[in-house]
Amino acid sequence: MLSQTIVDRLKEIVGEKNVVTKPTELFAYGYDGTLLSGDAIGAVFPETTDQVVELVNYMNEQDIKLVPRGAGTNVSGGTIPSEKSIVINFTRMTKVLEIDTENFVAVVEPGVVNFDLQQELEKVGFYYPPDPSSWKASTLGGNIGECSGGPRCFKYGVTRDSILGLEVVLPNGKVIRTGGRNFKSEPGYDLTRIIVGSEGTLGLVTKAYLRILPKPVTKKTMLAIYNKVEDASQTVADIVAAGIIPTTLEMMDNLLINTTEDYCHAGLPRDAGAILIIEIDGYPEDMDEQIETIREVTKKANARDFKIAQTAAEVDQIWLSRRVAFGSVARVKPCYSIQDITVPRSEFPQAIEGILKIAKEYDMIIGLVAHAGDGNLHPLVLFDQRHADEVERVHGAEGALSKLAVSLGGTMSGEHGIGVVKKKYMDVEFTPGAMEAFRKLKKTFDPANRFNPDKIISI
Amino acid sequence: MLSQTIVDRLKEIVGEKNVVTKPTELFAYGYDGTLLSGDAIGAVFPETTDQVVELVNYMNEQDIKLVPRGAGTNVSGGTIPSEKSIVINFTRMTKVLEIDTENFVAVVEPGVVNFDLQQELEKVGFYYPPDPSSWKASTLGGNIGECSGGPRCFKYGVTRDSILGLEVVLPNGKVIRTGGRNFKSEPGYDLTRIIVGSEGTLGLVTKAYLRILPKPVTKKTMLAIYNKVEDASQTVADIVAAGIIPTTLEMMDNLLINTTEDYCHAGLPRDAGAILIIEIDGYPEDMDEQIETIREVTKKANARDFKIAQTAAEVDQIWLSRRVAFGSVARVKPCYSIQDITVPRSEFPQAIEGILKIAKEYDMIIGLVAHAGDGNLHPLVLFDQRHADEVERVHGAEGALSKLAVSLGGTMSGEHGIGVVKKKYMDVEFTPGAMEAFRKLKKTFDPANRFNPDKIISI
Known part of the structure; x- marks a missing residue:
């Protein structure tokens, strides 16, 4: 609990309406896109840089820690108040x-x-x-x-x-x-x-x-449907080998095809092994040749169907399933743990194989969405938080996935950050020398460990 | 001078042939692309990472500083041994x-x-x-x-x-x-x-x-010739405004046109105010429309001539002057100081105007080459090192150019680094808070200040 003196001073800095201290209201600032939560001791909403400076100076004076927060959508626990902290919300600095x-x-x-x-x-x-x-x-x-x-x-x-x-x-x-x-x-x-x-x-x-x-002059959206996920992987490698750099190469596996069909009836065949959404952009004149190459590549890789969106509505239709993918898995299990392991593109098939093995080993359902061109996979480990043994197995699977990525020359996190969730695997990816460099950097900038403590590395 | 014990140990680490200690031979490792020079106390040529580690450990033990060096072409004094240092040459790690x-x-x-x-x-x-x-x-x-x-x-x-x-x-x-x-x-x-x-x-x-x-499927090289440098600037803004992102937008002014003509007779008109080399790359199908737009833009900006290279030889011909530009000024003055100030593209005309003023104020000849699309200008301040007053005015002009760039919302260095040459202007561009962050970073990584001391910032 913050003392009245502190609350008064915070209100002086950011204004009465920009300070939250009631535990029931603070609840909203203690979670993020993971299942973790923490208790903020206060939440403030600065509106200017000067206010942020005043807040930081005052918190230094009072030895209070802080957690910065935007929309709280992150999926690595980065905005969880893991120590007694005031949450600084930036949602009123929106210009x-x-x-x-x-x-x-x-x-x-x-x-x-x-x-x-x-x-x-x-x-x-x-x-x-x-x-x-x-x-x-x-x-x-x-x-x-x-x-x-x-x-x-x-x-x-x-x-x-x-x-x-x-x-x-x-x-x-x-x-x-x-x-x-x-x-x-x-x-x-x-x-x-x-x-x-x-x-x-x-x-x-x-x-x-x-x-x-x-904005690019033109963009073309294509959908390829496969019986086997391996064939979709092969397409990714072959498109790139043909010298084409699409804007987007998104993959979804059979599980996600089915959960999204349940959810939004986009019209994907439920027996398909995988779909690939391919987008290219550039000048109108150079679209046709690229589309032709991509069509040939998908055919060679045994695509059972290949569509080119002709209207904006058809583009939306192609994207529909992908857009609802994460939410749709709620029909299978109430919770999911989303990972963002990334491997060299050439190791993509091996990564998929490894994920299947991990699913089996930990007896979990794992769905797969991927930014396939980047080698960036999003295994969704589905579980029910009410079952302690499942939760334990999720953590086991998370660790195994991180190790898999590193063993294939990749990284445990391509785009979601480390937060608190992946912190414990940092030394799988980094040598002691690099870990020491991380800790030194943190200490250099924040010797009192007041800025979002306990994230990325412990010092 | 290094003691025989130290020399012996260095030879043990990298091998007899990879250690240089004679002052006459060391001379070659004490300069770079500036006019500065320094005295190395030794030079070593490691061939493996392990040797580099051994060297660093041994130099730590002996409290010896080091300067890393590649080809020594840098133009900011970054490879000058500014304190008693051993130069570590990487020119035998070439795999x-x-x-x-x-x-x-x-x-x-x-x-x-x-x-x-x-x-x-x-x-x-x-x-x-x-x-x-x-x-x-x-x-x-x-x-x-x-x-x-x-x-x-x-x-x-x-x-x-x-x-x-x-x-x-x-x-x-x-x-x-x-x-x-x-x-x-x-x-x-x-x-x-x-x-x-x-x-x-x-x-x-x-x-x-x-x-x-x-490699891009196609590349097209164009040359536009102008009576006035302002018109070339306008073309740059207009090409970008037309939504075209060329690979390259290189500018050269009248002085450089003439020095390069003296040197290599590329056939540029000596009375031209500026030339612009424009390159685009992409798919063959989308070249024509872009070229047409660029042609119109140059025409609107009063280009007196516009050429499209049709053969590899014509591409080389267009690039010839630009490639010899820096060397060619030796016919005017024996030395030059090259700057790499960079401004927002919209401030490019103001930067050119400012450079002309500085040339006048410091009574120096300043030629101009620019990566115009980036807003990155290379003013070449020409001088004769034998005249102390000219050297003094060069330094004055250098400082004025850095300040000009910062005053236009730009930076004193877009691509050449800070080294020792621009170190004294760092606080023109950065606030005390940022300067402190730089110093702290250096101290964190290198508390004993042994790695290329005296470069970027003093600690």
Whole structure:
């Protein structure tokens, strides 16, 4: 519980309406997209960088820890108050400060929802490449904290590749400006990318300079349907080998085909082993040849069906299942643990084989969605939280999946961050030297361990 | 001077032939692409990571500082032994360890020359995007240290965007592996990008995982000639506004047109105010429309001539002047100071105006080459080192150029690094909070200040 003096001071800083202290209300700030939760001792909603600075300084004075929070959609426990902390919500810093089409820059506050920015950009013929599946809810501040990916990363990179510069409040209360309005702006050490993906453990982002791009002139969406998941994997390898870099190469397996059919009746054949959604973008003139190559590749890989969307409605129809995929599994089991292991593309078939083995070994149902071009798999381990033995087996499977990815030359986390969930596997992927470097970095920026403590690494 | 004991031990580590200690021979390792020089107390040429580790451990034991060095082409004093140091040359670690076209990865040792890798990749239909002008000489280790750019950065990003992972020997002698074979591999703090651009002050790169790409199906090279440099600037803005992202947008001004004509007789009109080299790449089908748009844009901006290269020989002819540009100014003055200020593209005309003012104010001849699409200008300040007053004015002009870039919302260094040359202007661009963060980072990685001391920041 916070003392009245502290509550009063917090209200002085951010205003009466921007402080929450009742336990019943605080409940809303103690969870995220995992099943974890924690108890915040307070929640505040700053509206300006100055307020953030004042908050940080005051919390330093009072030795209070803090957890930054956007929409709370993250799936690695990154916004769980794992120690007694005040949650700093950025959901009232939601201004798109500038859209500069001449220099391909958008300047935003951290609470802007990714999709809202996309809508604004759409009006002027631009877009912001990173498109995490959570984009209709998740904030850009959160995307930066987790270095989020998304379906079109295969062509356009992850969040770190689209961040030009940041305004950051450091744990010592100082405001720094990193990078600039130009992707060539980064003399000195790359502070921008030290902050991107650091999950609020090194600093609080209060403003971001994003690289935006003109919308591609044309985009084509295709759907290929397979009897066997292996054939879908083969298609991915073959498309890339043919020199084509699609925007998107999304895969879904039989389990997900069925749960999504139950949920939204998109018309996918329930006996299919896998579907592949393929999107390419560029100039209208170069679409036909690429589509023809892709059609041939899918045919060679035994696709039983291949469709090209001809209208916007058909594009939506193709995407429908993928969009509802995560929610749809609730019909099988009430809970899922989503992983984001990533392997070199060539190891994709081996990764799928390994996942099947793990499902068997831990006696779990595992569904599969994948950003296949990136080698980024999302095994969904389904379970029922009310059964302690299942929960235990989920954790076993999570660990096994992380180890599988690393054993194939990949990583346990391609785009969801480490948070608290994957922290215990960090030393599977990293040598003691790297772990030590991580700890030193954290201590350098945040010696008192007040910024989102207990995330990524323990110090 | 190194004691015989130390020399013996160094020879034990890297082998007799890989140690240089004679002052006359050491002379070769004390300069770079600037006019600066320093005295190395020794030079060693490790051939393996293990040898690098042994060297670092031994130098720690003996409290000896070190300067890493590739080809020594850098233009910011980054490889100058500014304190008593042993130079660690990576020019005998030159293996291309792997070219993995399936996963778009090349694994190289740091001493591989950029162009040599490009030649290897060419054979399998791939390329590595960063193409600094020094690429025929500069090493990939050096490119990583300086986060080098190049003409095709406008479309494909700088070095940091093409590095997937690194093997690094830290100042504490530990070897860490960062990132991976996948651009999504970076859980934890982004150690890869902390090292990229850190000029050897935080660690020594002993292996690099590079992102390679299939060669574009087609490339088209165009040349536009203008009476006025302003019109060339306008073209750059208009091409981008038309939604075209060329690979390359290179500009050269009247001074450089004339010095290059003197040097290589490429056939450019000596009275032209500026030329623009424009390259686009992609599918053959989409070239024509883009070329037509570019032709119209150049015409609207008063281009007096517009050429499209039809043969490989014509491409070479168009590039000829740009390639010899830096060397050609020797006919005007024996020395030049090259800057790499970068501004938001929209400020490009103001930057050119500012450069002209600075030339006048400091009474210097300043020629101009620019990666215009990036807003990255290379003012060449010409001078004669034998005249102390000119040298003094060069330094004045350098400072004024850095300040000009920052005042236009840009940066003093887009792609050449800070080294010792631009260190004194760091606080023009960065706030005290950021400067402190830089110093803390350096101290965290290298508390004894043994790795390339005196570069980027003083601690």
